[in-house]
Amino acid sequence: xxxxxxxxxxxxQRFGDLVGQDAIAQTLRNAVxxxxxxxxxxxxxxxxxxxxxxxxxxxxxxxxxxxxGAEPCGVCANCVEIGSGAAVDLIEIDAAxxxxxxxxxxxxxxxxxxxxxLKV
Numbered sequence: 103x104x105x106x107x108x109x110x111x112x113x114x115q116r117f118g119d120l121v122g123q124d125a126i127a128q129t130l131r132n133a134v135x136x137x138x139x140x141x142x143x144x145x146x147x148x149x150x151x152x153x154x155x156x157x158x159x160x161x162x163x164x165x166x167x168x169x170x171g172a173e174p175c176g177v178c179a180n181c182v183e184i185g186s187g188a189a190v191d192l193i194e195i196d197a198a199x200x201x202x203x204x205x206x207x208x209x210x211x212x213x214x215x216x217x218x219x220l221k222v
Contacts, residue, residue: 114155154194162181
């Protein structure tokens with residue numbers, strides 16, 4: 103049996119699953135439904151508040167091939183790819199370990215290219 107941490111096993115998969123982030127979830131839902139998603143979002147807070155989960159749900163909702171309202175389907179190719187962390191077009195930054203100038207230079211190099219499969 104493979105070991106899996108609880109926070110990965112029970113990670114939120116939809117905006118409705120987010121706990122304690124109702125206002126943020128509704129704001130992001132509205133943006134997706136209205137097609138008015140901002141060019142950038144900054145998720146900050148202490149460990150365990152759902153920053154990564156919220157960002158992944160937003161990425162799935164924007165790129166979902168079979169979205170119902172603002173919620174991602176979770177089963178299409180894009181949702182599965184983003185959920186598993188295998189999406190080549192999605193750059194996820196951990197601010198705790200990527201704080202140096204070299205990391206920022208690397209990020210600037212990586213964002214020069216258009217996405218291969220996901221939306222901009």
